[in-house]
Amino acid sequence: MFRPQYNEDPSSPTESSLATSIFESPSHSVSDADKRAAQIAKWRFSTLAANVDTKDQYGASSTPIYQTATFKGVNGEYDYTRSGNPTRGGLESHLARLYGAYSAFALSTGMTCLDMILRLVKPGETVLAGDDIYGGTNRLLTYLSTHGGVDVRHLDTTRPELLLPHLGGGNKVTMVLLESPTNPLLKIADLGEIAALVKSRAPNALIVVDNTMMSPYLQRPLHLGADIVYDSGTKYLSGHHDVMAGVIAVKDEAVHKPIAFMINSVGSGLAPFDSFLLLRGVKTISLRMDRQMATAQLVADYLDALGFLVHYPGLKHHPKRDVHYKQATGAGAVLSFVTDDKALSERIVGGTRLWGISVSFGAVNSLISMPCMMSHASISAAVRAERGLPENLIRLCVGIEDPRDLIDDLEAALLSSGAIIHNLSYSPQNPTKVEAIFDTDPSKWILERAKAFRRPGEESAMARLVQGVKRSLGMSATERKKVEGEVVVSAPGKVILFGEHAVVHGVTAIATSVNLRCYAALTPRSDDKVALEVPDLGLEMAWDIDSLPWHLLPIQVEQSGSSRRLADKDLDAPLLEALEEVVKAGNVNVKSALGAAVAWLYLYMTIAGSEAEAFSATFTASSNLPISAGLGSSAAYSTCIASALLIAHQSVPTPSSSFTAEETNLIDGWAFLSEKVLHGNPSGIDNAVSVRGGAVAFTRAIGGRAGGLEMLSGFESVRLLLTNTLVGRDTKTLVAGVGKLREEEPEMVEGVMRSIQAISDEARGLLGAGEVLDRQRLIERLEALIKENHSHLVTLRVSHPSLETIVAATSRSPYNLSTKLTGAGGGGCAVTLIPDDFDQASLEELIEVLRRDGFEPHLTSLGGKGAGVLRNEEKDGAGRVVGKGEDEGVGMPLRAGLRGVGREGVGKWAEGLGEWVFT
């Protein structure tokens, strides 16, 4: 660690650095060094921060990373990295200059700093601390009081007089731990006044300041009377959230010594590479903070102008603004505000996308959080309440993004959550004009933006009038039906073993569900919009509910009971066309995204049945099924839409154990309608399997002939290799192609259909609950059926060269396996039966061969659960999962998680949510 001489004048931070000898170079004479020191003494903070003395043997201009645990020799400057390392040492000397400190230490985290500092306190002694402090600090203090015999007392440090009764007399106060501004309420403690007061009454007590919210750039507590300062280096000092670190800076040798002893004893010093990262980050601290603060001020002004209670010392009416600016040079980039409604706060936080939902602060990217559920969750709810920490508090940590993007994003979240509404008495200025104001006067621009909105409940006379007129015209302005909490659902994809395409024409097909699924959340919103988010397809759209073509809804609504309306049998062409136009108007033209959006809107409107029954919500879906690979991704998506909407409309209740047959059929009917939107004339087998799970023999009802659905139970033991060609294709086109071929060559196609029916009949017998065949014979028959079925699909012209490559590779000696395409073909997936005695080494070799050919083979497990919904009991009243640990971002709308985890993570994410109920 770095031990410069102590500068007697703590009021000038840069002068103490002058007293250090590190800028001296052996080539300079003493007088040169003096001159240089005098020059450095004049440097201001940002100059000091940007210029690091490397003292490197080769003159490296960036401090090298000494990635070594040990150093050779006996009497060298370094021997063991726990005790000292040149990279860490370089960082520490640099930090000491920035703090104007006697010395500085770099440690592994901010909490490690506190740990080292608290070891100066002995059992029986008293520590005074604030009542609004970081949750982790509170946790460690609580531990110390329950396990270390230390008396910890929390006080309101904004009122120095409250400390008086604890100082002197029989009290043994040896440490006073302060934050200013406090986290997360941004309260201000007068550090100088408290230090003087404590020193006058308890001269041996150490004043310790957690300066993380400010950094040494804005506030240097050692010059205000503190003995020890610490910072979480993870925050502003490093600035990029790519390293965890902590920094302790001390006033004099008396404090330096025991802390140095402790760090060396336990080995809590920062690792060389992390020291390098922190040193690199700190060079730009002033640049980053200036930008972050300027934007934080705009955000605070904006929220303040909208009427929220905002905590930020940069606001004119902050109760201790004067005290703050007496001891600091800026207001920092963290602010918090209250909404008075926890559920509303959760919707706001979950509704942002640029603001990342995360703990911590100080990075170049902006973050949003609810401290009571995240950074401060380790303080019990009762203590939080006692200390006046509102559960609905939202903390914003501003980064360096363009302020306009941050405001756009926050504004959208405030609007969609219902926290603000349009101010109808405000005539909006031309957006280009408003944008132009930004260039000349950002603070005027922000107030102009705020004028366009207001908080609900403060309705102007004009607003009431307009809403009254809207309502009288049946245009329900604010009295929309509400969804009760968030609905989270999922549904599996499928593999067709026998009978694809033929099934469209009335032939029986055999299919089973797969263990890959689509997951979706239906999240209430309050801005009269309906939205769709499908990150897998890059789709993100929102529509005003009253702009949808409600007048085109088919009038014949077949009521069965009051709320269990069955799905319409056929699509309504004018409505479908109109919805295509609606989606295209939002510049969505890619087929997959267009289909997904139209399917969603079609079901959203038809399940509601009328605009009066529609609710404002966002539907978010993500799937770990490959899309358009023949594994029924569309059916899984359709099943999610149908089940989420039916549950939200309470047409299907969330069951405690499983759905009834009637409910399952209802969901299936609506999922089928969505499949029709996506595929024109599908058979319904995909949704039948997706809704029910397991394995089925499915026959479509056609031309008055009854259809049938039989659950099969004998397939589980059969191993299958599923190989994705990665060639995308369109089911609708392939199904239509077979239809055309049937018209052109009816006899040939009818013959093929009859043969496939015979295959499915035999397979159904083999896999059903009926007679049990000798195992080897069973496998042989299935293999023969697979080969035969594939050759018929080739005749129907739905194979593809990539599929034939897989058929050839797997049937070749020594494998001799049977393969067919599955699903619509034209690319997509092939399925290969793996006999029980097939040797493992050959299987691995085959998988490798297929991989080398550019395919994606997977050994699959088949026949999992069907449609599922997350149990209500696992969620709180507003539909969010409750009861998880701190720092996990829980309590946010689940949609936020679904959006964030990505396709690979979605299965695991869903499992961790709680208990699911299935059909």
Ligand SMILES: Nc1ncnc2c1ncn2[C@@H]1O[C@H](COP(=O)(O)OP(=O)(O)O)[C@@H](O)[C@H]1O
């Ligand atoms: N996860 C999903 N989210 C939204 N839409 C989806 C999703 N998966 C599939 N779809 C829709 O279904 C179409 C794919 O259907 P299809 O070509 O039959 O493939 P699959 O055999 O996988 O069902 C996509 O183009 C898209 O419109």
Ligand SMILES: C[C@@](O)(CCOP(=O)(O)O)CC(=O)O
């Ligand atoms: C080809 C077909 O039999 C199955 C389609 O499966 P997929 O879209 O490839 O997952 C069509 C249908 O049954 O609707």
